[in-house]
Amino acid sequence: MNELAKGVGAGAFTRRHLLERLAAMGGSAMLLAGMDALGFGIGSAMAAPPKLEGKPKKNKVLVLGAGNAGLAAAYELTQAGYQVTVVEARSFAGGRAQTARKGFRLTELGGTEQVCDYDEGLYLNHGPWRIPYHHHSTLHYTKKFGVQLELFNNDNDASFIYFEKGKGPLAGKPIRKREIVADTLGYSSEILAKLSRQNALNTQLSDADREQLIEFLVHFGALDKKDLNYKGVAGRGFVVDPGAGTNPGPGTPTTPYKFADVLNSGLWHMVQGISEWDQQRTMFQPYNGMEQIPKAIAKNLPDGMIKFSTEVQQIRQTPKGVTAMVNGPAGAETLTADWMICTIPLSVLKEIDNGLSQPFKDAMAKCAYAPVGKIGLQMKRRFWEEDHSIYGGHVFCDNPDINNIALPSTGWQSQKGVLLGYYNFGPNAAKVSAKSPADRATMAVDYGQKVFPAYKDSYETSFSVAWHRVKYNLGGWGMWSDEARATAYPVLTEPDGRIYLAGEHLSYIGGWQAGAFESAWQQVERLHARAMKG
Amino acid sequence: MNELAKGVGAGAFTRRHLLERLAAMGGSAMLLAGMDALGFGIGSAMAAPPKLEGKPKKNKVLVLGAGNAGLAAAYELTQAGYQVTVVEARSFAGGRAQTARKGFRLTELGGTEQVCDYDEGLYLNHGPWRIPYHHHSTLHYTKKFGVQLELFNNDNDASFIYFEKGKGPLAGKPIRKREIVADTLGYSSEILAKLSRQNALNTQLSDADREQLIEFLVHFGALDKKDLNYKGVAGRGFVVDPGAGTNPGPGTPTTPYKFADVLNSGLWHMVQGISEWDQQRTMFQPYNGMEQIPKAIAKNLPDGMIKFSTEVQQIRQTPKGVTAMVNGPAGAETLTADWMICTIPLSVLKEIDNGLSQPFKDAMAKCAYAPVGKIGLQMKRRFWEEDHSIYGGHVFCDNPDINNIALPSTGWQSQKGVLLGYYNFGPNAAKVSAKSPADRATMAVDYGQKVFPAYKDSYETSFSVAWHRVKYNLGGWGMWSDEARATAYPVLTEPDGRIYLAGEHLSYIGGWQAGAFESAWQQVERLHARAMKG
Incomplete structure (x- = not known):
């Protein structure tokens, strides 16, 4: 008698029992295979709403x-x-899929009423913020009901990272992500490529595979083919961009940071091999607000x-x-x-x-509920675009009161914009939300000023939410230990x-x-x- | 007499002479520093048009x-x-900044006239295709004249790579880019992390730096913290996506490929540390066509x-x-x-x-001019979105007649779409362009069918260009050895x-x-x- 059939007798052999047995034997993969075989139709279950056929008796x-x-x-x-x-x-x-725009009102528990006074046409999605390409159910409804989508720029090479808590010369300065990506990966590739060439790898790779690995690392890390050194790469940016004629001509490349400085800065925390499943490109947002x-x-x-x-x-x-x-x-x-x-x-x-x-x-x-805070700051000028050529994306910060500053993925090149001044969670959200809306804005604007010189001068008005203090939600989302x-x-x-x-x-x-x-x-x-x- | 002053006499000391001398001494960096000092104003020269002040005598x-x-x-x-x-x-x-839509006519040298018969609202930018965020001059005009921009999805983790010429089990199959990124970087990180822990690094990194490097690699490559093995990662995708309730619940993760298979497939050519300068995020296109x-x-x-x-x-x-x-x-x-x-x-x-x-x-x-070919295929159904959840981006292929299939970054979730069926250069462009427009389309559709099962059935009509055969261009762009x-x-x-x-x-x-x-x-x-x- 095989493992599957154990304990399965007449009457006891329900589909559920079979599935439990499969799960015990082979984990979720076997469970799912079994469910699929039994016609539970999992593979496609998420892509479309269920077909509700027939006339229900109690309706x-x-x-x-x-x-x-x-x-x-x-x-x-x-x-x-x-x-x-x-x-x-x-x-x-x-529900939480709200969009704050002119006239939107919110009174948090124990708070005074906020009335959003953004300019007409500007808004903040203070609840859900974006739609990954694999969220088939959300995309089912946008398609079915013709909700116009636009791309949400979730990952911007040109944006800054701002870490204050690291060590060394890169701490406390806005640093372009592209520089940290290029240098971290360049130097790592250099070390591994050199070890590979020295035949120091203690792995099962064949000689031919090892040569492929070196070839990959040269490509991936932009290494010098001969000496396998990382010497910088155009992708990290230019002091002067390439241009026309001979002035500036090919442009002036930037110089890589020292590897130890990059490592000690902690900025590498923002460099990932593959993005998290729910943070990957392509990301969408509805045109004109999540609502x-x-x-x-x-x-x-x-x-x-x-x-x-x-x-x-x-x-x-x-x-x-x-x-x-x-x-x-x-x-x-x-x-x-x-x-x-x-x-x-x-x-x-x-x-x-x-x-x-x-x-x-x-x-x-x-089920605990997450304290979550967001603030939208209306800026009279899109200085992030105009002064820094940063179009959307996030400025990740190592201050958990702020966590990140998110730049809008809409209204490109227009005059004003609402950016997300913080997106905090847990104890930090609780702490920040204890402030009045005006004090939250002051905190956010003071912080942003460290990253962008024009932040404070451009600030006009804010709207903030602390979801744990919103009467009909009492938290951002459910959390399960x-x-x-x-x-x-x-x-x-x-x-x-x-x-x-x-x-x-x-x-x-x-x-x-x-x-x-x-x-x-x-x-x-x-x-x-x-x-x-x- | 220092190097700079050599040969500089009265009358001979022009700004140009000085700059030539600087360039000879210190290369472009010193040249540019000198130009800047002399008021050539390089740093900002590219961001805005020149100020043409005064009344010219001959105008x-x-x-x-x-x-x-x-x-x-x-x-x-x-x-x-x-x-x-x-x-x-x-x-x-x-000029080349053209958009082909219904009624657009093109007769190539030695060819018959093509009249574009895409459905109303559909189009192909058969010339320039996208605008990097650092192309300040292009963005100057879009802003000045209110040309509405939308994001161009230049790099899509979810898209396929299709390589026929590699070896092993991944050859000749459409493979999601996210899988190749995750596995290549996971395994590389694993090897380097293990070598680092074994203290095998022959570098100048201090012990503390080496620990930071290991920490980085664990984060970057999604390694197991204890044994430093790469065992896959959610970001490479799921067999069944996470969902609601307990069915499917947390979803079924995918299993990584073998490193040797990834290396031998050649697919790693599409994995880069930092994107090329002119391929980076953020990328734009004008809404409704480059024209x-x-x-x-x-x-x-x-x-x-x-x-x-x-x-x-x-x-x-x-x-x-x-x-x-x-x-x-x-x-x-x-x-x-x-x-x-x-x-x-x-x-x-x-x-x-x-x-x-x-x-x-x-x-x-x-100055040689590049043979360049593009074809836009109208598909009656956006199968890349509907069947594969691929929204924009490129399918890179190792057949240089095709080079890549680019999926439109506009009209999300609508019924039909025009995708770019090939984008070839040089001898391959010359070869393909020798075919009639109909034969080019057949070639492109036959190839795309290998990647997308619904390609051929969805195909309706095409418009193609071979820029080297266009009378007023005779090539895609100038090329300088x-x-x-x-x-x-x-x-x-x-x-x-x-x-x-x-x-x-x-x-x-x-x-x-x-x-x-x-x-x-x-x-x-x-x-x-x-x-x-x-």
Whole structure:
């Protein structure tokens, strides 16, 4: 009897058992192969919403929250013939997928109201910020609803890195990333190439492979073919760019830094072989603000389906249905339905009288929410473009109150721009957000001045958010410890009676819109399968 | 007497002599330092057009060619009060900065007429293709005249590389660039990190620096911190992407290739430490076609300044002025002026009865022009986006008839698209261009089919150009051998009497629009300085 068949008897041999056995034997790869073979259709599950075929027997669904998860659930269910009601506490759809522009208002817990006063046409996406090319679900909706995309410049060779905490002559100076990339990789390649030529490699590479390796390193690190020394490379930049005629003619190349100086500066932390999966090129953003995505989905829901400015006060269920006591513009009312999809962030949901089971309550308690802060600074002149030829990208800093300054990937060469003055997390976000919006701006502007001489003089106005202090979010996104991911998370991906939770917090794409969309798709599919049974 | 002062006597000590002496002593760096000290203002010379102040005594200028060089010269001179006439052989401005769209016509030498029949809204920039962020002169005009820019995705981690000529299991298969980057750099880092830990480095790095190097390599190559092995990395991609819930949950990572297989495949040729100077991020293109740039400049010239469809047949000069015998819609005429700026490509100019001096003729003969071919294939479906999640960038191939397939950086998620099916140079361009346009398309489509299964089925129509067979260009761009650059090129950057040559061929930014603009700026400045003297 082979490993797979062990303990499999009549009746016990369900698909689930088989999959558990496969997972125990071969890990996730075998599990997935098995799921694929059994027709779970994983390979394509993420690229498109589920097909909800047939007429469900009980078709009334209450969706709590009109963020991306709630909107996607409402849209897909409506298309499948469900009667959907969406309850949204805010006066607009989108959840965290917000865009601050002139007149946008925000009052943080314990704070005074901020009214965004950017110039017309300028904005800040203070929630989700970008869309990787492999976030098929997000891109599904932009395509379906014609949300115009533009490229987001996520990685800019020409941008600065600004590290204060390193040692040596490169500390505390804005340094072009291209210089650090070129020098770090040039010198590393030089060392390895020379060792290879000396036949010092203690590896299984054949002589021919070793020669290929040297050839690669010469190419990769721009080494001198003969002596294998790194002597700089045009790609690190010029003192005077190549130009016309004989003045300046071929230009004046820059001189590499010393390797020890680069190593001691710590700037190499910003040099990576391959970008993280969710930071890779190509990256997109919707033209004219992230809110265009939820706006487009909401526009394709039947009029009046979303009850705006309506807070959920109590959730209950019986074996036959669900109820939500809500309070909106028309006063308190109790909504009933057969099913519920609840996309309220766990941080908020656990504070509501939610009637969920104890295992659910225990599991929810194990999901922490990230303190996250962002500030958008309106600059009267795009000095980063005009003075430094930096078009988009990030200035990474080693001060965690700032973390990075992100330059806008839109409005190229126009007069003004809103840049992201900081993007902080955790304790630093908590610390910075304790300041008033004006003091946050002062902190951000003072810091930026160290990188860009024209920063302070160009600053006009700001808008900031501390997501952990926003009443309907209480954090930027859900965070799972390894232990909680293994124990609590799977509990919440199952339904609690007739209530299904959905949102980025129930995905491995946390903090991204795709997590919200795919979670919604998944729960909608399960709900439908059950509703078809009656 | 120091080296600098040698041979410098009264009258002989001109600025030029000083600069020659500096160059001989210290090369271009010292030359440039000297130029800067003497007020040549090199550092900023490239960022903006010259300031042409004062009222010139002789102010009539004939500009030959309404490509970017001619347009910029005409615009700047007009602003400075010159009376300018521009002669252009084509019926439109822009020179090589063309955009083929529905109805665009091209007849190559010895060929039949092609009429572009792309769908409305689709186009191919069959001349210049992109704008690096440091091409200040090109960006000067886009900003000045409000030409809307969009990012050009020049380097796409998700795109394929397709090499047929390598060895081993990766040959002849489309391979994602991100996989090759991750594996090549992972394994190289592993080898170097292990050697470093074994203290095998024969370098001057201190122990502390060596530890920093190891730390860098672990970070850079995604190595296991303990055993320093490269075991793959999420950035190389997933078999099943991370998703929502527990299905697929964290996703299934891909398995790295063997290092020897990567080395033998030759695919590492596409992995570079820092991109070439003119290939770096950020890269731009004008929204809706490269022709928007010359169109915008031409629109800002006085009506009627450009004589279109007018060929130059003879050029002459006397000590007092210049003449050009031209033939246009109104028949033959002789135009006279005080000065001439001739932007006609040398390949064409040398075939005209140009009356230039023998040194000029000799120098022109030393500039070769590049055979260059491009083809734009209209696809009825953007299968590269829909089936492969490749949004823009290049598929590099090791077949020099193709060289690369470039995917459009515009019209994201729309239905159809025009991709660049090949971009060949030199003998391969000559070979391919000998085919009929239909046969070129067949060759390109057959090749692309090896990379993309939906290529052939999606193909609708093509438009191709072989610049060496285009009457008014006879090549893609000027090419200088080292010898010719040292001897012939400097001759042509000086005026020949009252005639100034300008164009990308008189720059170190050959083949780029910036070369044309900066060359024009340079010659206009010199002409003006002389015209001010009378």
